[in-house]
Amino acid sequence: AQTVTQSQPEMSVQEAETVTLSCTYDTSESDYYLFWYKQPPSRQMILVIRQEAYKQQNATENRFSVNFQKAAKSFSLKISDSQLGDAAMYFCAYRRASGNTPLVFGKGTRLSVIA
């Protein structure tokens, strides 16, 4: 079974600084998708960024980028120029490309942003 591990339950970052959240996963599949979701306090979970495993280029979305290391099965999220609104729970998730299967989530990392 696939598993997703987020080894940092909590992290903090100074406003305007850069922070990296770690995620590793275990799978025997060669084609799959990876996601980072953000859940602000008392607000809806939203997609931050996604990556297709067959693409070597790392995905970027404005201040958010990933470091996808397929051989190491690592998928970290980098947040540049951190803002107060980035404070949230961040969940890493995996989904294999074949078949209609649900996402597998990590346990989450709570990010605090210090003004």
Add this chain to the structure above:
Amino acid sequence: DVKVTQSSRYLVKRTGEKVFLECVQDMDHENMFWYRQDPGLGLRLIYFSYDVKMKEKGDIPEGYSVSREKKERFSLILESASTNQTSMYLCASSLIGGPQETQYFGPGTRLLVL
């Protein structure tokens, strides 16, 4: 924009009560999901459905059932609520064959069972 709504943001029920949590999506998505979110445990899948009247068990289906009579609506049922079902419940939907089949989430229902 995809909209996923859940019938209640907060709910307080008594042990033994039958509880219905409803989820509606407005984007004609085939897939719908129910998750439970607990501190330190992340999101755990209870059930999902890929079509009307179809359902699949997730990781923690015990004590729960689901109903999907219409494509846009997916209900989670706690037949006899217990205190260990106090939790945040999240509904999600996705389009089969959509962009990596991204899931879209509702705002969540925080259930307290006394």
